[in-house]
Amino acid sequence: MLAIDLKHPLLPRTPRQFGLLIDGKWRSAQEEKVVERTSPAHDVRVSVYPSGEVADAEAAIVSARRAFDIGPWPKLKAAERSRVLLRAADLIEQRAEELALLDTLENGKPLTQARGEIAGAADLWRYAACLARDLHGDAYTNLGPAMLGVVVREPMGVIAIITPWNFPFLIISQKLPFALAAGCTAVVKPSELTSGSTLVLGEILLEAGLPPGAANIVTGSGRQVGAAMVRHPAVDMISFTGSTAVGKMTVATAAETLKRVSMELGGKNPQLVFADADLEAAVDAVVFGIYFNAGECCNSGSRLLVQREIAGTFLDEVVARSRAVPVGDPLDERTKVGAIISADHLGKIEGYVTDAAAAGAEVRLGGQRLAAERGRFMAPTVVAGVSPEMAIAREEVFGPVLAVLTFDTVEEAVTLANGTGYGLSAGVWSRDYDTCQTAAARIRAGTVWLNTFMEGFAELPFGGFGESGIGRELGRHAALDYTEIKTLQMHRGPRSDWWLPRAQGAQSPLGSQATLS
Ligand code: NDP
Numbered sequence: 001m002l003a004i005d006l007k008h009p010l011l012p013r014t015p016r017q018f019g020l021l022i023d024g025k026w027r028s029a030q031e032e033k034v035v036e037r038t039s040p041a042h043d044v045r046v047s048v049y050p051s052g053e054v055a056d057a058e059a060a061i062v063s064a065r066r067a068f069d070i071g072p073w074p075k076l077k078a079a080e081r082s083r084v085l086l087r088a089a090d091l092i093e094q095r096a097e098e099l100a101l102l103d104t105l106e107n108g109k110p111l112t113q114a115r116g117e118i119a120g121a122a123d124l125w126r127y128a129a130c131l132a133r134d135l136h137g138d139a140y141t142n143l144g145p146a147m148l149g150v151v152v153r154e155p156m157g158v159i160a161i162i163t164p165w166n167f168p169f170l171i172i173s174q175k176l177p178f179a180l181a182a183g184c185t186a187v188v189k190p191s192e193l194t195s196g197s198t199l200v201l202g203e204i205l206l207e208a209g210l211p212p213g214a215a216n217i218v219t220g221s222g223r224q225v226g227a228a229m230v231r232h233p234a235v236d237m238i239s240f241t242g243s244t245a246v247g248k249m250t251v252a253t254a255a256e257t258l259k260r261v262s263m264e265l266g267g268k269n270p271q272l273v274f275a276d277a278d279l280e281a282a283v284d285a286v287v288f289g290i291y292f293n294a295g296e297c298c299n300s301g302s303r304l305l306v307q308r309e310i311a312g313t314f315l316d317e318v319v320a321r322s323r324a325v326p327v328g329d330p331l332d333e334r335t336k337v338g339a340i341i342s343a344d345h346l347g348k349i350e351g352y353v354t355d356a357a358a359a360g361a362e363v364r365l366g367g368q369r370l371a372a373e374r375g376r377f378m379a380p381t382v383v384a385g386v387s388p389e390m391a392i393a394r395e396e397v398f399g400p401v402l403a404v405l406t407f408d409t410v411e412e413a414v415t416l417a418n419g420t421g422y423g424l425s426a427g428v429w430s431r432d433y434d435t436c437q438t439a440a441a442r443i444r445a446g447t448v449w450l451n452t453f454m455e456g457f458a459e460l461p462f463g464g465f466g467e468s469g470i471g472r473e474l475g476r477h478a479a480l481d482y483t484e485i486k487t488l489q490m491h492r493g494p495r496s497d498w499w500l501p502r503a504q505g506a507q508s509p510l511g512s513q514a515t516l517s
Contacts, residue, residue, distance in 0.1 A: 024212025
């Protein structure tokens with residue numbers, strides 16, 4: 001039985017109350033309804049947010065539109081915008097413990113891990129501040145002596161940002177600072193389950209000097225608030241991270257008003273382990289890759305593809321190490337895997353394992369929830385003997401469940417790797433350069449890690465092929481993605497190319513004298 005410490009000094013005695021941020025002011029929802037969030041690890045009420053509705057989303061959009069059309073933010077010099085983003089990064093660091101604790105209490109992730117996510121998020125705000133200073137267009141002087149072509153980048157407009165519950169503060173920080181760096185204004189809707197840290201970000205942005213209306217935050221359900229943002233004609237672009245199913249609906253709705261979309265969706269990411277790999281490093285990465293964030297991770301290495309000649313011993317070691325993973329109270333600093341986000345989701349995870357077993361797979365470890373004094377926890381689970389057509393091999397389980405398949409050749413490994421509709425990321429483990437390069441070239445995924453797994457850098461673009469998304473976040477184009485291109489064609493010098501040719505020396509009542517070319 002997992003022990004959960006209800007006397008932990010970091011557990012709040014009363015839930016924290018939040019408001020909506022609209023036009024620089026904190027408000028309750030127009031209907032005055034609220035949502036209460038209970039910690040999935042402790043079953044204790046931790047946060048109360050307004051349950052916004054369509055009218056609240058619309059008020060936020062009007063505010064963001066006004067802030068874009070007549071407010072100061074898009075017109076500021078890049079240096080001034082950059083200063084606000086840098087101040088925000090400093091304030092994020094000053095409030096890092098508070099932000100990490102909120103994400104831990106609302107999501108159930110280990111506090112030690114949440115601290116790393118907040119530090120990574122502060123770094124993203126600083127990177128965006130650098131990109132703001134480098135936003136520029138192009139000049140074309142190769143169009144003949146009479147023409148200068150200038151391509152300028154203008155801020156895209158009002159951005160609707162919709163985020164999921166698995167990395168609440170990190171994911172908003174992959175989007176909002178880059179939109180702001182470009183001079184856009186935004187309406188943000190965090191997941192209803194984990195809105196706290198995004199609302200604290202609202203306080204941080206006001207303190208950092210962001211003008212009213214440049215970033216608005218509306219909590220509430222996706223069906224009400226999210227859908228209203230996607231439909232609204234005054235929104236220019238949707239930046240969405242979440243499930244592929246909701247992503248597809250969002251793209252379809254956004255098409256009605258031809259909004260630009262940026263979609264970061266699900267993944268069913270394989271780790272390919274070849275017999276000649278550094279197997280010590282590979283086994284550690286396989287275990288980390290599936291259990292990090294309880295497997296509730298778009299990048300989760302949820303499929304192990306292992307070469308048949310080492311499959312037996314490698315799998316024994318994966319099972320042994322999985323058994324040793326510390327699951328438990330996320331406030332305990334020794335914990336590596338915390339709670340599962342909701343009872344429904346836990347049931348869905350167990351269902352995938354039950355169905356796989358019924359279809360002939362072998363559950364080598366775990367397979368069901370763990371007995372705990374409080375909250376809901378899933379046992380680290382390894383399912384072997386999986387075949388490619390099983391749901392557990394194709395669909396995103398989004399839990400600590402590893403599906404194991406075997407292969408003989410590079411060809412077969414690549415075919416298995418590409419055998420789902422997703423294409424977010426993959427890991428390849430081999431000491432052979434050709435094996436690594438051949439696999440990396442042929443795997444259809446936005447990121448391929450070679451002899452490492454799930455590292456992330458602000459400098460490197462992130463996003464997916466196929467049903468894993470549209471567009472890329474991060475990297476040096478991250479702020480450019482929130483801009484529109486405008487072309488200026490500028491004539492230089494006296495005119496010589498008349499559409500209706502005129503006689504040499506003819507006087508014009510407009511005052512000019514025709515010159516012949
Ligand atoms: P969902 O798709 O259910 O929700 C994502 C967000 O969309 C939430 O804020 C949700 O609101 C909102 N939403 C729900 N319905 C609508 C709608 N009709 N219109 C507009 N917005 C809506 O995903 P989860 O929150 O369950 O997150 C898990 C998923 O996110 C996984 O599939 C995972 O792979 C993916 N993900 C992808 C990442 C990537 O970068 N590729 C990174 C992290 C996660 P609410 O839930 O509050 O009602």
